[in-house]
Amino acid sequence: MKRIIRCKPASLLPAAPALLLSSGNAHAQAATLVSENNQLMTVVVFLALFVLTLVITFLAGRKNKTVGDFYTAGGGISPRTNGIAIAGDYLSAAAFLGVSGLIALYGLDGITYVVGFFVSFIPVLLLVAEPCRNLGRYTLGDVLAYRNSFRATKTVVAASSILVALFYMVPQIVGGAVIIRALVGIPYEISVIAVGSSMLVYVMFGGMRATTAVQVLKACLLISFCFVLVVLSWMPYGFDIGDFFRSVVGNEGIQTHVLATLLGGQSSMSLAEAGQRFMDPGLYLKNPVEQASLGLALVLGTAAMPHILMRFFTVADAQGARTSALYAMAAIGFCHILIIVIGFSAALNVGPKEIIAMDKGGNLAAPMLAQFLGGGPDSMLGNFMLALVASVSFATIVAVVAGLTLAAASALAHDVYVGAIKNGKATEQQQAKAARIATIAMAVISIGAGIAAKGQNVAHLVGLGYAVAASANLPALVLTLYWRRCSTAGVVAGVVGGTLLSIGLVLVSPNMTYPMQVKKAAIAAVADIEPRILKMEQESLGAGAPQLGKLKADLAAAKAVISSVPDGATSMVGLSAPLISLRNPGLISIPVGFALVIIFSLLMPSTYSSSRWAELAVRRETGYGVAKAVAH
Amino acid sequence: MEAKAGSFDELMSDPRFRALVRKKRSVSLVLFGISMVLFFSIPVISSYFPDLFKMRVFGEVNAGLAYLIFQYIAGGFIAWRYAVMFGKVDKETAALVSEFIRKI
Numbered sequence: 001m002k003r004i005i006r007c008k009p010a011s012l013l014p015a016a017p018a019l020l021l022s023s024g025n026a027h028a029q030a031a032t033l034v035s036e037n038n039q040l041m042t043v044v045v046f047l048a049l050f051v052l053t054l055v056i057t058f059l060a061g062r063k064n065k066t067v068g069d070f071y072t073a074g075g076g077i078s079p080r081t082n083g084i085a086i087a088g089d090y091l092s093a094a095a096f097l098g099v100s101g102l103i104a105l106y107g108l109d110g111i112t113y114v115v116g117f118f119v120s121f122i123p124v125l126l127l128v129a130e131p132c133r134n135l136g137r138y139t140l141g142d143v144l145a146y147r148n149s150f151r152a153t154k155t156v157v158a159a160s161s162i163l164v165a166l167f168y169m170v171p172q173i174v175g176g177a178v179i180i181r182a183l184v185g186i187p188y189e190i191s192v193i194a195v196g197s198s199m200l201v202y203v204m205f206g207g208m209r210a211t212t213a214v215q216v217l218k219a220c221l222l223i224s225f226c227f228v229l230v231v232l233s234w235m236p237y238g239f240d241i242g243d244f245f246r247s248v249v250g251n252e253g254i255q256t257h258v259l260a261t262l263l264g265g266q267s268s269m270s271l272a273e274a275g276q277r278f279m280d281p282g283l284y285l286k287n288p289v290e291q292a293s294l295g296l297a298l299v300l301g302t303a304a305m306p307h308i309l310m311r312f313f314t315v316a317d318a319q320g321a322r323t324s325a326l327y328a329m330a331a332i333g334f335c336h337i338l339i340i341v342i343g344f345s346a347a348l349n350v351g352p353k354e355i356i357a358m359d360k361g362g363n364l365a366a367p368m369l370a371q372f373l374g375g376g377p378d379s380m381l382g383n384f385m386l387a388l389v390a391s392v393s394f395a396t397i398v399a400v401v402a403g404l405t406l407a408a409a410s411a412l413a414h415d416v417y418v419g420a421i422k423n424g425k426a427t428e429q430q431q432a433k434a435a436r437i438a439t440i441a442m443a444v445i446s447i448g449a450g451i452a453a454k455g456q457n458v459a460h461l462v463g464l465g466y467a468v469a470a471s472a473n474l475p476a477l478v479l480t481l482y483w484r485r486c487s488t489a490g491v492v493a494g495v496v497g498g499t500l501l502s503i504g505l506v507l508v509s510p511n512m513t514y515p516m517q518v519k520k521a522a523i524a525a526v527a528d529i530e531p532r533i534l535k536m537e538q539e540s541l542g543a544g545a546p547q548l549g550k551l552k553a554d555l556a557a558a559k560a561v562i563s564s565v566p567d568g569a570t571s572m573v574g575l576s577a578p579l580i581s582l583r584n585p586g587l588i589s590i591p592v593g594f595a596l597v598i599i600f601s602l603l604m605p606s607t608y609s610s611s612r613w614a615e616l617a618v619r620r621e622t623g624y625g626v627a628k629a630v631a632h
Numbered sequence: 633m634e635a636k637a638g639s640f641d642e643l644m645s646d647p648r649f650r651a652l653v654r655k656k657r658s659v660s661l662v663l664f665g666i667s668m669v670l671f672f673s674i675p676v677i678s679s680y681f682p683d684l685f686k687m688r689v690f691g692e693v694n695a696g697l698a699y700l701i702f703q704y705i706a707g708g709f710i711a712w713r714y715a716v717m718f719g720k721v722d723k724e725t726a727a728l729v730s731e732f733i734r735k736i
Contacts, residue, residue: 108685109678122667127660245692246692249692281682281685287679288680322715333704337701
C-alpha cells in the first residue's frame with residue numbers, strides 16, 4: 001500500500017483548517033506587504049527591538065548564579081511582573097494575527113474562538129496555580145513526584161511535557177516564519193533560524209530572568225500597539241461604539257463578502273441583512289460538538305501547559321501565584337478586547353476581499369489595518385506602523401517560543417537528567433550544565449522541526465498540544481493534588497495513555513490528508529470544470545473572459561493531483577478515510593485520561609503515595625514548609 | 633522548623649483545618665462550575681438557539697456579541713471573587729500554621 005505525506009497549508013490557529021494561512025500561497029506571492037522601498041525602515045525597527053532584548057538578556061544574565069536562578073529566577077519575580085510575563089507567554093501570534101483575521105473575515109465566530117483562550121485561565125487560577133507553587137520547585141514533574149514514585153513519574157511527565165512544548169512550538173515557528181515572509185520577504189528558513197537563534201540567546205544566557213523580561217516587553221508592546229490601533233479605529237467615530245458597529249454592518253465590502261464568499265451567492269438576503277449577518281453566529285463555527293471538544297481541550301489544557309505552570313514557580317509564595325494569575329487574566333482579557341475591535345476595524349477599513357487577496361487565512365488583517373490607519377502604503381507613517389507590527393509579531397513569536405523552550409529544557413534537564421537518571425543527586429555545576437545543554441538541544445530540535453515542517457499542515461499540532469496537556473498532564477496533576485487514593489500507577493497510566501490516545505486520535509482524524517479523498521475531489525473538479533471551459537470556448541467568450549485563465553489553471557492543478565496520487569494511496573497511518581469525525585480529540589481523550597488515572601490507582605494502590613497524602617494536603621493548602629523546601 | 637510526618641496527619645485531622653479545606657474547595661468548585669456553564673453555553677446557544685444571539689441589544693450590537701464580551705466581565709468577576717474569598721482564608725490559614733509550628 002502506498003503512503004503519501006501530507007502537504008497542506010500552515011496555520012496559526014488550532015483546528016481552523018478552512019482559515020489557515022496558506023504557506024503555499026505565501027510562497028507564491030511575489031509582493032510582500034512591506035514594499036521594497038520601506039524594507040530598510042522595517043529592518044531598522046526589527047534590529048532596534050532585537051538589540052533592546054539583547055541588552056535585557058545581558059543585564060538579566062549577570063544576576064544568574066544558581067540553577068534556581070536559571071529555571072525560576074530564584075523565585076524573586078514580583079507577582080505583577082510575573083502576571084504580565086504570563087500574558088506575554090500566552091498571547092501568541094495566533095491570538096494577535098490569527099484571531100484578528102478570523103474576526104475580519106467571519107465576524108462574531110472569530111470572537112467565539114478567542115474567548116476560550118481567556119476562560120482557560122480560570123481553571124489555572126482556581127485549581128492549580130497556588131497548589132503548584134506550594135508543592136513544586138521548577139517543573140510539573142516536581143509536583144507529581146511529591147507523592148508518587150520519583151523516577152517513574154519524572155520520566156513520563158517529562159516526556160509528555162516536552163511533547164506538549166514541541167507540539168505548541170512548531171506551529172508558532174512555522175506560522176511565524178510564513179507571516180514574517182509575507183510581511184517583509186525574509187526567506188522561510190532564515191526566519192526560522194532567526195526565531196530559534198534569538199530564543200536560544202535569551203534562554204541560554206538569561207534563563208528565566210531574561211525570558212521574563214522579553215515576555216514583559218513583548219506583552220507591553222503588543223497591548224500598547226493594539227491600544228493605539230483601537231484608538232485610531234474609533235477616532236473617526238468620536239469613540240461612539242454604536243456608530244462604529246453601524247458602519248461595520250452598513251459597509252458594502254463586508255455585505256458583499258458575506259453574500260458572495262461566506263454564503264456562496266446562494267442567499268436571497270438583502271445587503272443590509274447580510275451586513276447584520278456578519279454580527280451573527282454560524283459563519284465559521286458550524287459544528288457544536290467540534291467546538292465543545294476544542295473548547296474543553298483549551299480550557300483544561302492551559303492549566304497543565306508546562307510553560308504556564310513553570311511561571312508560577314518564579315514568585316515567592318502561593319499568594320504571589322494567585323496575584324500573578326489575576327494580573328495575567330487582566331492583561332490577556334484587555335488585549336483580547338482590543339483584538340476584537342481590531343478585527344472588526346480591519347473588516348471595515350481594509351475590507352475582507354483585500355485581506356483575502358494578501359492572505360487567504362486573514363492573518364495579515366492586523367498589519368494591513370496598521371498600514372491603513374497610519375496613512376496607507378504610500379505614507380511614511382503607514383509603513384512605520386507596518387514595521388512596528390512586523391517587529392511586535394516577531395517579538396511575540398520569540399517570547400512564546402522562549403518560554404516553551406525553557407519549559408521543555410527544564411523537563412529534560414531537571415526531570416530526566418537530574419531526576420530520572422541521577423535520582424536527584426546532582427551537583428549545582430552538573431545541573432547548570434545539564435540545563436544549558438538541554439536548552440541547546442531544544443533549540444536545535446525546534447529549528448530542525450520548523451525547517452522540516454515547511455509547507456506542511458501543522459495547524460492541528462497546536463490543538464494536539466492542548467489535547468495532550470488536558471488528557472495526560474491535567475488528570476495526573478488534579479488527581480495527585482486532590483484525590484487521596486491516586487497512586488503512581490494511575491499517574492503513569494494516565495500520562496502515557498492520555499498522550500498516546502490524543503496523538504492516536506489525531507492520526508485517524510480528518511486533520512490528516514487522505515490521498516484517495518483528495519483524488520476523488522480532484523476528479524469531481526475536473527468533471528465540473530471541463531464542460532464549463534468547453535462552453536465558454538464554444539460561445540466565443542474564451543479569449544476575453546477573465547475566468548477562463550483561472551479555470552484552466554484550476555483544471556491543470558486538479559489533473560496534476562490526479563496523476564500524482566497513485567491508486568490505493570493512504571494516509572500516514574494507512575487509512576483511506578478518517579475513523580473519527582472530530583478534529584480535536586479532547587472530548588474523548590480527556591475523560592479517558594481521568595478514567596485511566598482513577599482505574600489504575602484503584603487497581604494498583606501505592607503505600608508510598610498514601611503515606612505522603614497528609615503532607616501534600618497540608619502543604620498544598622498552607623504552603624507550610626515551602627520556603628525551606630524550595631530554597632529560593 | 634521542619635514537621636514530622638505524623639504531625640501532618642495531626643493537622644489534617646484538626647476540624648479547623650478540615651473546615652478550611654472544605655471552604656476553599658466549595659468556593660473553587662462553585663466558581664469553576666459557573667465559569668464552565670457560561671463558557672460551554674456559547675456553542676449550545678449559537679448552534680441550537682441562534683436566534684437568541686441575533687436579538688439586538690443596542691444599535692447594531694446583538695446579544696451574541698454582548699454575551700461574548702460578558703464572558704470577559706464574568707471571568708474577571710470570578711477571579712476577583714476567588715481572590716477576595718481566598719484572601720480571607722489566608723489569615724485563618726496563617727493562624728493555624730503558626731499554632732501548628734508552636735506545637736511541633
